[in-house]
Amino acid sequence: RSCILVSIGGKNIMLDCGMHMGYNDDRRFPDFSYITQNGRLTDFLDCVIISHFHLDHCGALPFMSEMVGYDGPIYMTHPTKAICPILLEDFRKITVDKKGETNFFTSQMIKDCMKKVVPLNLHQTVQVDDELEIKAYYAGHVLGAAMVHIKVGSESVVYTGDYNMTPDRHLGAAWIDKCRPDILISESTYATTIRDSKRCRERDFLKKVHESIERGGKVLIPVFALGRAQELCILLETFWERMNLKAPIYFSTGLTEKANHYYKLFITWTNQKIRKTFVQRNMFEFKHIKAFDRSYADNPGPMVVFATPGMLHAGQSLQIFKKWAGNEKNMVIMPGYCVQGTIGHKILNGQRKLEMEGRSTLDVKLQVEYMSFSAHADAKGIMQLIRMAEPRNMLLVHGEAVKMEFLKGKIEQEFSIDCYMPANGETVTVTTNPSVPVDISLNLLKREMALGGPLPDPKKPRTMHGTLIMKENSLKLVSSEQALKELGLNEHQLRFTCRVQLQDPHSDTDTLHRIYTHLKSVLKGYTIQHLPDGTVMVESIVIKVSSSTEDPNTKVLLLSWSYQFGSDLYCLKRGFFF
């Protein structure tokens, strides 16, 4: 399950609020007391963002908002907002009505919770408050899945939720612009897998179904209601269309029908083909796929049936399976992973005799096929996303530690950025160096521009002279004169002096003159003046000569220069030593 807490620039954001499907006790939901110890969640959290409608990403939402108590904004995309309550309600029904649990959220709670939701559009920047802004990107995976870019000041985080970098039959690929976040939080379900082309799998799937239909067999495809089921429907529908097939395809009713409505509605969230052709025909208005009725299972002739649930552990899919298992012409295609102990798992492992309740056994004669259609990014996809977004740090979640370890190594090696993989309940702190905005006076800027050089290169820092004034809460960069004026200070000049003694029998004026002529001959290209008050000026350096009081032959040279003109001194030195 996913539930991530991010503190960024003084803001606290909860990313996803998932539940664990495996537990039936308190471990099912995240421990919200951990966040605040004691106190109200609303005070602590600025917002909650839900990436998509899978229960492991949104299952605990009503529990948190209604039972623990949270009144702040909850953000999710439009399709997620539409489909999420259906799933929650279904889940509630199973746990409360079937398993008879108490202390669980009610339908009303789901409704109330949904009232707190603020819908998001793709690429729409939403200001949560003055400083915090969020922006959603397309993520593939399931309808309405989004990645979010969260920004506070100059610091930013991207949270991917679940995403898919290869397009499938009904959804496009995830995309993000080069937003260079400080940290990218990515799922890593397939951290160590590089998948084969989707096309091969699709072709295999279609070929199997086609062959079986041609033989006159029946095909059972156990699915979960949302997501993959729609993809498979589209796949079969287009194939039927292309090949001019006549055998009926049925879809077990219930949840799915409702969900299909939303798929029809949110056509902008689907892939290129569906988006472009929906004017002629909405691909989700299936022509060949009809609603299933229990009595159809006994009809003669070939047919394809999608039935829930996906692991053959209960419900309609199991009933149909029992009916059809005896005929070797029939086929069952498992489109996903099956948990140990379910019939799905057993038959996939080649068990041909199943023990049913009531001690009867079932001979499995039909063909069993396995066809995986998963919509998570594989290792290559994750790397691709990193390249797209160019984050400064990387954080892997939603995966197995061992696999993440491998990917972490790869990321560090390829991109040379830091990569973290916190365990549940662990906190990772990433230091950022936020840039501090400073106001600069226009005059100063113009003066710097006038100083010449090529046009400013945005990629290279450039040094300039100025004074930084910190006043109250603002920073200002102004020229030194202006700073003096503003602060009411006098300008002080720093001059450095040094004495050089040298033996010279001539008089002071002669010595000075000799120095003057010498310098003049040596330092070409510098302005050297012999001033009437007995000094020699080399650029801005003043040279005076006086004889020592003890020994008239020892002349003392007094050199004086201001701070900025060290370079002049250097040339003068050159003049003396040559």
Add this chain to the structure above:
Amino acid sequence: MAAHLKKRVYEEFSKVVQIPHEEAPAKKLRLSKPSKSAALHIDLCKATNSTDALQYLLHFARKPVETESVEGVVRILLEHYYKETDNSVRLKIASLLGLLSKTQGFSPDCIVDDAINTLGNEKSHQVLAQLMDTLLVIGTQLPESPAVRQRLIEVACKHLSDTYFGVRNKCLQLLGCLGMVDTPLTKDNEGLVRDVQSIISDYFGDQDPRVRTAALKAMLQLHERGMKIHEIIYDQACRLLSDDYEQVRSAAVQMVWVLSHLYPESIVPIPSSNEEIRLVDDAFGKISHMVSDGSWMVRVQAAKTLGSMLQVSPQFLEQTLDKKLMSDLRRKRTAHERAKELFTSGEFSSGRKWADDAPKEKLDTNTVNLIASGACGAFVHGLEDEMFEVRIAAVEALCQLARSSASFAEKCLDFLVDMFNDEIEEVRLQSIHVLREISTHITLREDQLDTVLAVLEDSSRDIREALHELICYTNVSTKECVQLALLELLKNLNKYPTDRNSVWKCLKFMGSRHPTLVLPLVPELLSTHPYFDTPEPDMDDPAYIAVLVLVFNAAKSCPTMPALFSDHTFRHYSYLRDSLSHLLPGNGLDLVDSRCGLGSVESAQLFLQQSLNRVSTIQNLEAPGAQDLLDFTIRDLRRLGELQTELAGAADFCATYLRCQLLLMKALQDKLWNMAVPLCLKQNVTATAAAQQILEETYKLEFLYSGLDSRQVATIHHVRLQAKALQLILTARTRQGLDSLISSCEKFLQDIESFQRLFLTELPHLQDSFVDKLLELMPRLSSCKPVELVKILQTTLRQSGLLQLRLPEQTMSINSRTMRIHRATATIIEPTGESDNPLRFTTGLVVALDIDATLEHVQDPQNNVKVQVLYPDGQSHVIHPKPGDFRKPGPDRHRLITQVYLSHTAWTEPSQIEVRLLLAYSSSSTSLSSPSKLGWSDSIDSLPTPETAVEGTIPFSKPVKVYIMPKPARR
């Protein structure tokens, strides 16, 4: 009334006469047509505010300006420019300057200085940018003067440091368009000599992405103008590949591509290692990387460019298809590899078990390269892209690369076959086409063939036909493959009976390609049995015909095969040989009495030439002998055309021409010509008919045949002129109305003139011909009376001899197949005209008739081909098919698949209508009017010549009869 008068009086008094001030400068101008510029000037002066001035200028810009007055207008505009304070008006003036200097015939060198001067004290950046644009236009108009260029370049360099991106953009554009190719000498303020390239490349690092793009584009422009781009640019361009902005990346991809073509063999180091690789490989790797870019525009660009990088080393090329699979850190085989393995182990794919793809060996974590360094898997990504534009580009690139490398073709086969399953039809079609193009390199494995053939059930006709086309060219490896293909094709035939012809053709090639693979299958295919006679199959069964086509075509090159045939097979052969001659081999089956071997094309060519030469001796013969000779020659030529398909067009062309001559000769040489008019009515009728026929034939000659040169066209026109003369004489003899005679005489004279104009270059070859003589007499003709003219015509016509036809030079050489004379032909495949069941429909409603026809050697069929429907009552409809109904399956070949709608009032009996295809022509769009052939096209525009109006249609397909029955509507 009084009040009204009073009002008028006041009005008169209070009228203020406005005299436009400052008219003087307009008079000073030296202009041949001062009106235009003066008007502009007055307008501009009148304008009180900038909005008005802008309005005037906008209005002014709509009208064209004569070449002579351009300079004057420019001066006025410039004058006003200096006075104007409003930016938008100045901007408009600047753009007008550019527009004006584009005027044809005007040389803008006189305004260069002024235009440059305006830059000096311009403050507005927008106007500056527009001025630079104007200078660019001026510069491109003056390609011949290097001095102006040099100046413009200096100006551009000066303004490159402008703070506004538009100005920098335009300066770079100017440098790109005008930068000196040979003498790259521009001095910057430090006195260093720098060339245009280094100046432009400075702006690769500009802060504005638009300027960076402009710099790259300018560099590409330099390249296009033939300047050799320095190799140093490569590094800079590569850096820009990772720019934040897509247009920069896109331009950078192009830049890298250009450089990889310029310096393919240079060596570049690989960063972070001390290895070195060829530049083209490096560039290939980098562009491959861009195939997984974030922006799809860049991805398309990158995928397209990859296709043309043919110099890349094979190991890099093959990496683009490489994608190491792994699962839980263990190496996994791809589905392709598994399929291959299954195949090699001789085991059929019986369906996959769960965890069949379970990973095998453990991978060393260090060797797994997740982020593809270099070219790794570029095409794998491209082919799986979200946008079909990228996928198509990738497929095309694959095709180009595969055509040049056989091993790569072999490797990319799996991926292309996968694309047959794409969700977008365009992509599927494209990949089928691509596979056909590279099919010379490849042999399909059984499992691949299986996938390919699965597409045969596609409901789209285009896809199926493309696939048939592909199978025609495919090599397969085993006899099982042949059998599989045959089975699938028969299945297809069963499901879509309209594919009959296409499937048969497919099997024809299949048979002739794999005779040895077909041999072992023959007994099974023909279901013969060693001991028992099997029943004779039904000859009308398309599936049986399909099998026979396959077998007979294989038997052509496999002499042992006929021994396996049973008696009825031989009978069927001779039947099919007649009914479907295009599908069966013409000779080579020793079971049939072999036809006499045809000579080679050369000998046929020689024969053709000899026949033509023989005809030229006609002058010396007496009339009947000459006619006989022509008759025989025409017969010979027609036969030659039938036998030698290579020369069919030419032979047919000659025969038709000779037929015209024959008709003319017959019409003229009748002895009855000197009789009085009333006595020779019958004679007149035949002669008129002949003249009419000759005219028709000449149009056929001109428009039905492609590959004619101007000489032949002139000859055709000459015959037409003769026919027209004949018509004129006949009119004069029969009709008494003088007016009509005068007008037709005039028309004829115009015809002669236009002939002369059209074929000025050909006249020397037409010596001693009818036209030659007429042209000599031309002064007299144009002045004399119609009766006299007719007389002259009559004598000249009878005296003039036959003009010999020459075949174009190209036909003489056998090797050049490009410029042969071809006859446009059309065959209607559907409807077949064999059906006895009438098509019934209710009167007043329409019925759609499917038409499927192949057209060969038709130019521009979308405009020229029409469908004609002839009803039994003589009513006829001409239907123009939609452009989308034409497909182009091969060079010089088109396919028309369309529907025509029929309707008619009620009939009592079913009856037949005729459907045929027409070729429309109009002499304004003839093969002649292409200006490349002759230099007269300029003159024809100005003169509205009468013969441009000639339009008509030629039926060029056999008519097909369709049985229809409109029933009366039921009340």
